Amino acid sequence: MTGFQGGCLCGDIRYEVSSDPVLQVNCHCDDCRKATGAQFATNLFVNEDDLTITQGEPKSFSHTSDSGNTLTKMFCPNCGSQMFGHGSGRPGVKGVKAGTVENKEVVQPGVNIYTSSALPCTVFAEGTAKHEKMPSG
């Protein structure tokens, strides 16, 4: 199977992605934790052109990251589910929040970033890479 689909908690927003993720990352930074309300955020990065919002219209919030990039979070205005994100430093790529994905077998994050900010109670999956900050390149 190629691609996946998902939606928010209330069902107002639905999306489809026509290709598999190019990268899957667990982000332990403070921003992701606050935005998601979770221990860390799992982001599935996809080509922007392959992501289609098939129903509803997410609201967005933008802020500046520690590296100076503008980061935009997109969420359901009705139920508040965090759904997508993109950053000015990575044009053409969107992050999809793993919690919204309905094809559960697609979610296989292999990399952890910003582990220097991780909660002390965090358990890292066996065999996954760890980077204290954002790996360069």
Ligand SMILES: [Zn+2]
């Ligand atoms: Zn919703």
Ligand SMILES: [Zn+2]
């Ligand atoms: Zn983060």
